[in-house]
Amino acid sequence: MSALEKKTQEVLLNWVKCPFDEDHRILPTRLVIHLNRCARNHSGLKMVRCPFDITHVLKVNEMEGHVAICPSRKKDEMPICFEELPELKRQQQVETSDTTWDDEPVVATYDPQLYCAANPVVRMLRGANATERHQFREQERARFRAFREAAEAAPGKEDKKKEEK
């Protein structure tokens, strides 16, 4: 180990550079006291404290990067780590498709017309005269009646009724 390396390690191990003033070298045991005092003298610097270690003091724009790699961050404090969030989302999606959507058509093959004919949603009839509209309404009523009867026959589908008029 060279003299410079030794010196560097010594500094890293025994002395900490003050985040408020580069000329301040502080012993780790005195760091908390020093930071409290120095923060009052440098309140204009807009420095923030790391949520995981009060001796980590950085500028606001640097802290976002720091909390992701902070050595004091514990495993159970993941939510603050930005990289972990997409992973969590993917897991939730897999769970949903496993439990709820097994028998449903996949989104890519979704056909709105097919969906309309097979579900009690109100369909619109464009460019029809009064008689045609009346006939269409009668058809729709019959269709909804069939849905209601099916819903009543199958317990657990009561929520479908709320969509009917």
Ligand SMILES: [Zn+2]
């Ligand atoms: Zn200081």
Ligand SMILES: [Zn+2]
């Ligand atoms: Zn930290």
